[in-house]
Amino acid sequence: MRKSGILSKQYLCRGLFQRGLWFFSSSDEVELKAVAVNVTIQDFVADVVSELFFRNRLQVSNETVFVFPVDSNTVVHTFYATMGDTRIEAMLWEKEEAQQLRKATSGMKNLRYLQDQWDLWGPVFACFLGSLPPDREVTISLCYVQELPLQPDGAAQFCWPYELFPQVFPWRRYDSTDQISSEEIPKNLDFIVCLKSAHGVSHVDINCSYTPLQYIAPDQTSAEVSLKSSPWLHSDLNLLVYYRGSHSLSAVVERRDPKAPPGSLLGDPVVMVTLRPYIPEVVPNPGQLGEFLFLMDQSLFHDAQNTLLFLLKSLPLGCYFNIYSFGATFKAFYPQSVVYRQESMDNAVRRISSISPGLGGCDLLGLLRSIYSTPLLQGHPRQLFIFIQRKISNEEEAVMAEVSHYRDQHRCFCFSTCDSFNLSQAMALETKGECVCIHSNMNMTSEVMKCLQQALQPPATRISLHWDLPPGLEVSVIRKAPEMIFQGHQSFIYAQIHGQAQDPEMGEGAVTLQYHVGSQSFDYTLRFSLSPSADDRWNEDLTPCPRKLSVHRMAMMHLLWKLFWEGTNRAEDIWHSTVKSSLSLGVLSPFTSNVAVRVKQRNAGHCDSLPQDSCMLFSPCNLVPCQLLWLRGSQPVWFKSIKFWMLQKSQFCLETLGHKAPDTEAPTQLSASCREQKPPPEEQVMEEPPAFNMSWDWPISPLSTRLCDFSRLRAVVALQKANGSWALTAALASALGLSKADVEGQRPNENVQTTVWATVLALVWLHRYKWKVSWSELLEAKARRWLYDQAEVQLEECLEAANRLLGCFVEPIIFRI
Structure with missing residues (x-):
């Protein structure tokens, strides 16, 4: 575990929590002795009450700090720590007053030191607990409410980090089918989960040993399960809850x-x-296909030209699209998104080479604000494909604030390198998109096309x-x-x-x-x-947490941010009302901030909440460094070693070697055809770019057959029309490794249109090389759809002739839509 360098402090935080952030855990010297966790899951909201008991095994005092994430789906409303007769409690205070209190708090600079020194990244709450004496215990009490993610099979998923389980039997691991005698059930693990749903609780799936599901209500709307052991193989607890009946709509009313x-x-x-x-697998009508925006980091552009070409060629007719490049400034291909058709596609392909590599600033924030300020297109869901390489050191929090504000209006697919992985992952998670870490240009194209397939699925x-x-x-x-x-x-x-x-x-x-x-x-x-039963899951004397109001707390969080973004916090009555509500429920808001105090308890077992109106608590000697921080660590979670990273870089160098296409007529004819076509008035570009250079200017490697095939693949793809067809040209014949005379001579008969014959030939060729690259699936689908729409097409004769000409055997199933 890493030490900070300030007073050699040892931090009680290590391990990953769900959503890529991280949670409280013990260092090797501070042992987690026991855990008591009560979780109430009602449909897709979890209310968690936990107590963690740690002991310092060192023979010297140990400086400790507690850290946990604060994401947009979690409300942490209660935290306090008890060491002997000393109690430290974090509470909310009006923001300006909290800032004044922090000025009087010694050690705040040590807390802010975490921002640049920590390995991990994201918004967290951090509170210094002070010095833990040798062989002494500290009890951490934490209560939070969380919206649970939905799994593909309809289950609600609840996670708990493995590091927050006591290590009872380190020499053995149990799976969920093991029979454990009552004598072997650990006494220091008390983990109870109460399940509730008006639909009825069907069953649970947990990756550890647990008691049989016990139904509390006769109609099976309430049940309970307890853990018998921690998860095996050092895994996080993964609890899946399955409900009965239809899941399209559910409602929970809280009194x-x-x-x-x-x-x-x-x-x-x-x-x-x-x-x-419920979303069936249907083909959306034209005009309801979406708005696809491609945001390209200029410093990453050289490695993304192939990917951008494949993206442009794979879009469906009738959708809207635009391409942006960003560096120190940002530029758009079009003033606003345009309809995808032949003219706009050709123009965009030609403009790709106008993106100049840049190593200056990275104004992603300005670009996002510009995009979000443009109205949504009715019936066209907005989806962003963000390619980013550079680290945004000073604007990450502002970027995430913008993305979070508009998260219900769009989805982000992010493709990043090591330096920008954390921000990219956060943007994708916030908008329920995907994030891919790029380690080579070949990997980039493959992963981006997978995401495009996902983006083309019809939404509600x-x-x-x-x-x-x-x-x-x-x-x-x-x-x-x-x-x-x-x-x-x-x-x-x-x-x-x-x-x-x-x-x-x-x-x-x-x-x-x-x-x-x-x-x-x-x-x-x-x-x-409208009259829900009272939640008597726990008595008030069983936990120091305030009375359970999980739905109210989540609603309060959304209300406070809604008022903040609408700017209504300037009105005095609304401002006072929201601050009071934030304080009463312990919900952090843009108007409030954390303050922590240390007091001596008359009775060490006394757990009532500290009165916030007691001025004696806020003397400088009682104040504790406590703040919501935005950590700026840059180490991605899945690069396990420098050696691993170097292997990936080596692969990147090998794959980019030899990417110059053979000398064919395709690049020349493509550029010429693009220059001849002019966009309609509504698609006039901001400036006239140079022609798109299809030579790619990379040295050829005669030893790499795979890369030569890839060059031919690029040439074939570059010639595909926006509607999915190909024209019968010398450029296409050359890209397929044939002569135009051979292609024309093998046409089944004169009744077969040349465009149909060329499209079948290109489709068979693409399908033949599908085992080498999977990126052509969308292109093949467009070609099949175009062939399907043609009248009286002799597909069997064309397929037989194409197999004979290309020396392969592709079955008629290739034409199935």
Whole structure:
């Protein structure tokens, strides 16, 4: 474990947590002795109450610090540490006052030192706990609420890091089928999970030994399970919860706080609706295919030319697209996104070489703000393909704030090198996209085309919710439905229920989800109870955490950020109301900040919350370094050694050697045809670029047959039309390794159109080399679709002639759509 260099402090943080961030863990010298965790999972929200007991095994005192992540799907509302009769509690305070208190806190510079010294990256809460004496214990109490991700099979996934399990039997590991006697069940592991769903709990899947699922309610809407051991093979706990029935729509209503005034968020019931639309595998109608934006880091451009060509050729007719290059400044190919057709595609291909390599600044933030300021195109989901190489050292937090603000309006696919991996991963996770770490240009093309296949899957669009409540009640939506939901994803909607029902006997409400997938429309209606049973899962004296209000806390987090982005925090009444709500629920907001205090307890077992209005607590001697930090570490999580990285760089050098295409007519004719075509007025470019250079200017290696084949593949792809067809030209024949006379002479008969014959020939050739590269799948699909749309096409005769001419045997299944 790495030491900081300041007072040789040993940090209690190591190990990865879900979503690529990291969580509290023990160093080798501070042993995790026992764990008590209670988790309540209701549909797709988890409420976690945990106590961690650590002991310093050193013979000297050990400086310790507690660190945990604060992402957009988690609300950590309670944290305190107890060492003997000393208690340290983190609480929220109005931001300006908290800043004044920090000025009086000694050691804050040590806390900020973590920002540049830590190996990992992201927004975290950090609190120094001080010196832990030899052979003494510290108890960490942590409570948080978290929205759970949806798995492809419909399960709700809850994770807990392996480092937060006590090592009871280090010499043996159990799997979930092992029979463990009661004497062997560890006494220092108390891990209980309570499951609730109106749909009913079906079963669970856990990667460790656990007790049989015990149903608490006769209708199986409530169940409980306990862990018997930690996960095997040093894995994180992975708990999957499966529910019964349809999962397209679910609702959880949480009762109001009787102590809060009606009309406030706490004083009204809050409903959380989970949207998981069913999306069939259909082909969307033209005009509903999406807006694809390609953001290219100029310093990465030379290695991405092939990838950009494949992307442009693989887009479907009727979608919208644009290409941006960014460095110290950014430029767009078009002032706004244009329709994908032959003219716009040819123009974009020609403009690729206008992207000049640049090693200056990296204005990704300015580019994103420019994109987000342009209106969304109705029926065209926005998806960003971001290629980034350089580290953005000073604007990462601002970039993530912008991405988070618009996360329901777009999706990011990020392709990065080592330096920018963490930021890229965070952007992709925030928008439910994908992130790929690039280690060679060949790897880049393959991974990008896989992501494009995913991006072309039809999403649910035009999403709307309609409420039906008893007379006297109305709904105020806190977080509205997103612009789109993709296959396998979900979205959480929070709403506040106002008013008083005129008829108390009417205790049910209903919500209807409506959405479209292509030309198909869907709607689901769910009825839910407005009088949920009280959550008596834990008594108040069992845990020091405030009364459980998990749905209210998640709703409060979204409400506070909504008010912040709307700028309504300037109004005095709204500002005071939001600050008060933030403090009462322990929900961190743009208006509040963390403050930690150290006090001596009269009774070491006394666990009541510290009064925030007690001025004596905030004397300088009681203040503890505590702050929300943005760590700027740059080490990616999966590069395990320098040796591994060097092997990847060696592969990159070998693969880029010899990428010059054979001397064919394709580059010349392509450039000439592009120059002859002029875009329509709405697609006029900002400046006239030079012709696209298809020679790629890389030295040829006669020893690399694979790379020569790849050069021919590029030439064939460059000649494909936007609609998926090929023209019968000498350039195509040369790219296929044939003469034009041979190609024309082998045409089955005069009734076969030359374009059909050329398309079949190119399709068979692409399919023949598919075992070498998988990037041509989308190009083949476009060609098949074009052939399918042609009238009276003699495909069998064309296929037989193509097999004979190319010396291969491809079966007719190649034409199946």
